[in-house]
Amino acid sequence: MRSVRFRKTIVVTSTVLCAGMALSACGESGGTSADSGRSQGNVTVATSKGDLEVPREPARVAALDNTSFATLKAFGVKPVVVPKALLPKAGFEDWKNDSSIKDAGTHREPKFEAINAAEPDLIVGGYRFTDHHDKLAKIATTVDVAPSDEAAGGYVNSLRTQTEELGKIFGKEDEAKEIVAALDKARDAAAQATKGESVFLAVASAGKIDNGASRIGRLAEPLKLKNVLSAEGQDSTSVHDNSGLAPETIAQLNPDWMIMMDRDAATGGEGTEAVAAKKLVDGMEAWDKTTFRTKNQVVYLQSDFYVTEGAQAYTDAFNKVTTAFNAAG
Template sequence: MRAIRFRRTLIATSSVLCASLALGACGDSGEKKADSAKSDKNAAGTVTVPTSKGDLEVPLKPVRVAALDNTSFATLKALGVKPVAVPKGLLPDADYQDWQNDSSIKDAGMHFEPKFEAINAAKPDLIIGGYRFADHHDKLSKIAKTIDLAPSDDSEGGYVNSLKTQTESLGKIFGAEDKAKQIVAALDKAQQDATGATKGEKVFLGVAAAGKVDNGASRIGRLTEPLNLKNVLSAEGEDSTSVHDDSGLAPETIAKLNPDWLIVLDRDAAVGTEDGAKAVSAKKLVDGMEAWDKTTFRKQDQVIYLANDFYLTEGIQAYTDAFGQVATAFKAAG
């Protein structure tokens, strides 16, 4: 399991070159090529989409796309988009080996140390930023048109609803609105199923990392927010949605709250440990909590482990799958 370790060339004008060589026809050829390239680039036109910076006009069907927001990766793949640059350290192990191993796709670095030169060298027509790369918006905008379509807890309707808006916007940009509608419909169906299967049960949302299970309400409370579930611990008092925080939560506290269900995000399964040591799986951590032996979720085996790469995905497909897990598990439990 890997551990996460999170400039334009000067163009000499053809007219000057051709004049020096006394080749008048060369200038005409260069101008025609430039006009042709410009025409091709503008042929598709533009489209306006809602972003975190307001409604913005962006290229329609851009060919060279730098994809930095990991929540958009699966949707871009589904829409048939091959990026020219991605943060390869944020790619999940499964289903992204083609991007990982393709030397034509430049590594954009990590959000805490972006490779701006590599992104610039990729010559993107559009940069899909935001989320982990949100703090670098201004610098990225100097390279190419940069948009932030990332889902947000502060969006109208919350994080899950903003996943739908993100997907619809990507479908609009790449001329694949029908496909985007299918993806949104799948999320709606899974969410409805999960909502119908939950009936006010108490749930603890945990994040497994660094050998402990801590309160994950600030990160995955997004999942239960639209469902008929009651979180035994809220995100109140937590400074951020980071899973690096250590609240000092004791297993005994959870035992006393006695939740009916436990839903776990395994951070280390996705990105490894901070010190590079072998990660302890979420299941092993949960099973090893003696303080939880008498809890309802332990006695009735009512534990849901989100996909191992959930921490690296967090997009509409990830939430569709997670809602599916909830619906299946709760229906089975009766």
């Protein structure tokens, strides 16, 4: 990767960086300045790198973690740079079409020059951008409060933490409490609605249906469901490759329910014509006699779930599960 020329305010000695009252991070975003505790413009948040002092209510925000987009929008934050290719197709047209909001590229091909040129006070990184943390931290204070499967209590619980920490940063603690309360209510209702039924966690990708347990197993963790296929043998959170799962295998397992994430709908199929997940499911002859098909027990997650995956997305997913399972009796 070619080198990046950072703006002059960043390219100074470490001594000057640590002395500047406007900057709380020094080199690595996990560090803080010697007298940062006396700064009235900072707030300490819990991150994947440990406690970190960040600017309170930063004016210029680089929003890179797609799981935070809906929360930042709910807080009234208008970023200066975002990975526009990762924006959901609906609900973020203002960010996508605003020329004053620069494009950060993607996690696969980040546009570091664009991020740097946007002169952010704070970078909300992590999740897909986790591997780029160190380079981002050289541009501006970089905070990683993204949800994680490895976090205490699992992915869904870490969505609560993410929302609360972002609430601290942007002075939106009350709004954060409302988002968390909605998530908790939806999760608890879904847990109550499920009673040990078997389920196939599926993903529609490249026009095929595969095992999506590595990605949406997170959704099933708080629920009373029996997953017929585990994520064993899959790369962590990977739903990009064709595992060769045969429809007949699912037919033989005959799960009571299917929960479907449509990756094609969210990404456009990456060069392959996307086929609606429901069309794929209904057209699978091997499943004609399965319980989930004959009883129409398929829960389709929001079409943009693959590029959202934040607190609001999981709230909606849990609500869909509750509605479907309660209706089935």
